[in-house]
Amino acid sequence: MKIAILGAGNMGLSFSKSFLKYELIKPENLHLITRNKSRISKIKEEFPYSEISIFEEVRELDADLIIIAVKPQDFRYVAENIQFSLKENQMVLSIMAGIKIEKIQTLLNHPLVVRAMPNSPTLLGMGITGYTSAEGISFSQLINIERLLNSTGRSVYLEDEDQLDGVTALSGSGPAYFYYIIDAMIKAGVEMGIEENLSKLFVKQTMLGAYHLINNSEKNLEELIKDVASKGGTTEAALKTFEENSFKDILKSGILNAEKRAKELNG
CATH class of the missing domain: 3.40.50.720 (NAD(P)-binding Rossmann-like Domain)
Structure with a gap:
C-alpha cells in the first residue's frame, strides 16, 4: 500500500x-x-x-x-x-x-x-x-x-456520522480537559507549600493509579468515589465544594460547546 x-x-x-x-x-x-x-x-x-x-x-x-x-x-x-x-x-x-x-x-x-x-x-x-x-x-x-x-x-x-462531532468533543479534545484539571491540582499543591516538581509527581501518579483502578475494578465510578470519600473527611470537603460550584455542570457545558464548535467547522 x-x-x-x-x-x-x-x-x-x-x-x-x-x-x-x-x-x-x-x-x-x-x-x-x-x-x-x-x-x-x-x-x-x-x-x-x-x-x-x-x-x-x-x-x-x-x-x-x-x-x-x-x-x-x-x-x-x-x-x-x-x-x-x-x-x-x-x-x-x-x-x-x-x-x-x-x-x-x-x-x-x-x-x-x-x-x-x-x-x-x-x-x-x-x-x-x-x-x-x-x-x-x-x-x-x-x-x-x-x-x-x-x-x-x-x-x-x-x-x-453525526456522532463523530460528539467523539471530537469527548475524546478528540478530551486530553486537554485532563491536562487542565491536572494543572489546577498541581497549582493547588504548590499553594499548599509542596514544591512544584513534587506536586507534579503526586498528581500524575495519582491520575495514573486512578486510571488503573477504573480499568481493573468491578465497581462503578460512584462506588469508587465513595471508597475515597469517607463521611466528614477531606475528600468529602473537596467534593462538596465542587458540587456547590456546579463543577460537573461546567465541565459538561464545555464539552457540549466543543461539540457545537465541531458542527460549526463544517459550515
Missing part, C-alpha cells in the same frame, strides 16, 4: 510513525505533503526514506490512500488548490475535525471517503479513534483502514 499524507503536522506525522513502526507500509511508500517549507528539513530528518513534497508543487499523486490531516479551517483552500486529480480507485481518509463526508466528497469531487477522529495519545500508540465511511466503500477497504487506525491505539466504527 502507498500512502500520501496531506498535512504533515503533529497528527499526520504521528500516524506516519505508527504505520512505519508496525511495518504497515514501507518508508519509500510514504509520501508526506506540507505547505510549510520551513518544516521540510526537519521532516526529512525524521523520515529520510520517504518522499517529502511542498503542497503547491505536487502535480501527480501515486497513492492508494490519501490521508487529509490539515486543519479544518484550511481544507477549502487545500481542496481548491490541489494540482493533481484523484483517481477513481484512490481512498481518502480525513482526520479533520467537523468536516462532514458529504462536504469532502463535494470539494474533492471524489466519492470514496472515510472520516475519522483521533486524539493526541496516538503519538504514543495509545489513542482512540472513532470513524465512519461513505456508501460504496467495501468491507475489505474498511478493514485496511481499521488496521491502520489500530496502529495508533484503538478504533471504533460508528454507523451514524
Whole structure:
C-alpha cells in the first residue's frame, strides 16, 4: 500500500510513525505533503526514506490512500488548490475535525471517503479513534483502514456520522480537559507549600493509579468515589465544594460547546 499524507503536522506525522513502526507500509511508500517549507528539513530528518513534497508543487499523486490531516479551517483552500486529480480507485481518509463526508466528497469531487477522529495519545500508540465511511466503500477497504487506525491505539466504527462531532468533543479534545484539571491540582499543591516538581509527581501518579483502578475494578465510578470519600473527611470537603460550584455542570457545558464548535467547522 502507498500512502500520501496531506498535512504533515503533529497528527499526520504521528500516524506516519505508527504505520512505519508496525511495518504497515514501507518508508519509500510514504509520501508526506506540507505547505510549510520551513518544516521540510526537519521532516526529512525524521523520515529520510520517504518522499517529502511542498503542497503547491505536487502535480501527480501515486497513492492508494490519501490521508487529509490539515486543519479544518484550511481544507477549502487545500481542496481548491490541489494540482493533481484523484483517481477513481484512490481512498481518502480525513482526520479533520467537523468536516462532514458529504462536504469532502463535494470539494474533492471524489466519492470514496472515510472520516475519522483521533486524539493526541496516538503519538504514543495509545489513542482512540472513532470513524465512519461513505456508501460504496467495501468491507475489505474498511478493514485496511481499521488496521491502520489500530496502529495508533484503538478504533471504533460508528454507523451514524453525526456522532463523530460528539467523539471530537469527548475524546478528540478530551486530553486537554485532563491536562487542565491536572494543572489546577498541581497549582493547588504548590499553594499548599509542596514544591512544584513534587506536586507534579503526586498528581500524575495519582491520575495514573486512578486510571488503573477504573480499568481493573468491578465497581462503578460512584462506588469508587465513595471508597475515597469517607463521611466528614477531606475528600468529602473537596467534593462538596465542587458540587456547590456546579463543577460537573461546567465541565459538561464545555464539552457540549466543543461539540457545537465541531458542527460549526463544517459550515
